[in-house]
Amino acid sequence: MNKPDIAIVGGGLLGRLLAWRAAVGGLRVSLYEAHDRLGGQATAWVAGGMVTPQAEAVDAEPELVAMGRRSLSLWRGWLPALPKPVHYSESGTLLVWQRTDAGEARRFATLLRTRDPQANYQCLDAQQLAAKEPALENRFREALFLPGEAHVDNRQLLPVLADALDGLGAECHWNRRVEDAELPDASLVIDCRGKSAKSRWKEVRGVRGELVRLHAPGIELRHMIRLLHPRYSIYLIARPGGNLVVGATSVESDDCSPVSVRGALELLSAAYAVLPALGEARILELDCDCRPALPDNRPAIRYTPRLRLLEVNGLYRHGFLLSPAVVEEVLTILPQFLANPDSELAASPRWPSLGARKAALAGDRPSSPDGKEVLICR
Numbered sequence: 001m002n003k004p005d006i007a008i009v010g011g012g013l014l015g016r017l018l019a020w021r022a023a024v025g026g027l028r029v030s031l032y033e034a035h036d037r038l039g040g041q042a043t044a045w046v047a048g049g050m051v052t053p054q055a056e057a058v059d060a061e062p063e064l065v066a067m068g069r070r071s072l073s074l075w076r077g078w079l080p081a082l083p084k085p086v087h088y089s090e091s092g093t094l095l096v097w098q099r100t101d102a103g104e105a106r107r108f109a110t111l112l113r114t115r116d117p118q119a120n121y122q123c124l125d126a127q128q129l130a131a132k133e134p135a136l137e138n139r140f141r142e143a144l145f146l147p148g149e150a151h152v153d154n155r156q157l158l159p160v161l162a163d164a165l166d167g168l169g170a171e172c173h174w175n176r177r178v179e180d181a182e183l184p185d186a187s188l189v190i191d192c193r194g195k196s197a198k199s200r201w202k203e204v205r206g207v208r209g210e211l212v213r214l215h216a217p218g219i220e221l222r223h224m225i226r227l228l229h230p231r232y233s234i235y236l237i238a239r240p241g242g243n244l245v246v247g248a249t250s251v252e253s254d255d256c257s258p259v260s261v262r263g264a265l266e267l268l269s270a271a272y273a274v275l276p277a278l279g280e281a282r283i284l285e286l287d288c289d290c291r292p293a294l295p296d297n298r299p300a301i302r303y304t305p306r307l308r309l310l311e312v313n314g315l316y317r318h319g320f321l322l323s324p325a326v327v328e329e330v331l332t333i334l335p336q337f338l339a340n341p342d343s344e345l346a347a348s349p350r351w352p353s354l355g356a357r358k359a360a361l362a363g364d365r366p367s368s369p370d371g372k373e374v375l376i377c378r
């Protein structure tokens with residue numbers, strides 16, 4: 001093969017998706033991934049795989065919500081083009097809360113209305129909720145329903161993307177770690193190493209997240225469930241084969257060591273409070289990894305002409321929510337750098353903040369960087 005147009009370093013979620021879409025678009029692509037084609041070492045392997053722009057709107061800027069909406073439509077269009085099926089469901093999110101936390105629900109609805117001009121949610125009473133999600137067995141008197149929100153089976157997706165790359169003749173180097181000083185030979189190199197990129201991009205930090213995978217064949221959840229709670233805002237997602245994902249803790253820490261007792265107890269207690277039938281579920285896995293984040297918790301692209309190096313990072317807790325929109329944007333700006341490697345990165349055409357945030361990226365980290373505070377969210 002001639003020198004590739006792009007060499008992507010890091011074949012987790014972003015790297016694989018970008019490699020696939022670039023190859024579909026006719027670029028010569030090589031991909032270098034430190035681990036195997038399964039993707040078991042990527043943060044994307046641990047994740048919940050939710051694509052929930054509305055549920056995130058209360059904590060994210062309107063541009064991220066809009067990117068999430070764009071990603072939803074991209075997932076919908078892209079996944080059927082893969083060589084094997086990947087479980088994807090747009091069943092929507094049900095938000096439930098204990099009676100004492102009704103204030104959380106009011107706060108959520110108010111924030112959603114003010115931050116998301118396209119907000120579309122339904123208030124359900126106990127009867128409507130029982131009809132929509134019988135598994136909750138009348139435990140909640142009210143709920144909010146966010147239609148159309150999605151989840152993708154992350155563990156099916158990663159190896160199927162590897163198959164798709166093979167099918168398109170992309171050059172995949174599995175089990176091949178690339179060091180900072182040894183960039184592969186290509187017209188342009190794209191660094192998609194997630195949390196491992198901090199050796200080059202100093203502001204990248206990890207945000208620890210823990211998650212539990214359960215086998216609960218008797219429980220049929222039709223929607224993603226989120227518990228609105230001032231501290232334990234867990235989510236539950238049904239996966240094929242009677243499995244359930246319960247996530248996730250969030251701690252300002254680069255510590256990716258195994259799940260703590262506190263994390264496991266908090267996740268499982270909150271899940272059990274939502275669905276007592278989970279008492280008989282079996283624990284398949286307790287998983288932990290660190291989300292790759294930048295100081296403002298938004299994704300960013302930067303370009304170094306001297307190295308012909310594009311870096312894309314900061315997907316934070318929004319990898320599945322945002323990566324299709326980010327990939328689409330990278331593919332829009334790539335021709336400029338392939339044609340003229342000395343050009344400067346300007347504001348991205350569709351999502352201005354992706355490419356022009358030097359000042360913001362030099363800012364302080366968000367609060368509580370001491371790693372002590374555990375906030376359960378995602």
Ligand SMILES: Cc1cc2nc3c(=O)[nH]c(=O)nc-3n(C[C@H](O)[C@H](O)[C@H](O)COP(=O)(O)OP(=O)(O)OC[C@H]3O[C@@H](n4cnc5c(N)ncnc54)[C@H](O)[C@@H]3O)c2cc1C
Binds near residue numbers: 015177313
């Ligand atoms: C508990 C938890 C739950 C989450 N749930 C969700 C969710 O529901 N929805 C959502 O949108 N997001 C979620 N996320 C976030 C999402 O997983 C991340 O945003 C996403 O995986 C980041 O993608 P990435 O490609 O940047 O990094 P990764 O997926 O980590 O991929 C980076 C890849 O680079 C490789 N690599 C590293 N160094 C090198 C090197 N030197 N040479 C070659 N390869 C290298 C790694 O092996 C890895 O495969 C969750 C995260 C966690 C931890």
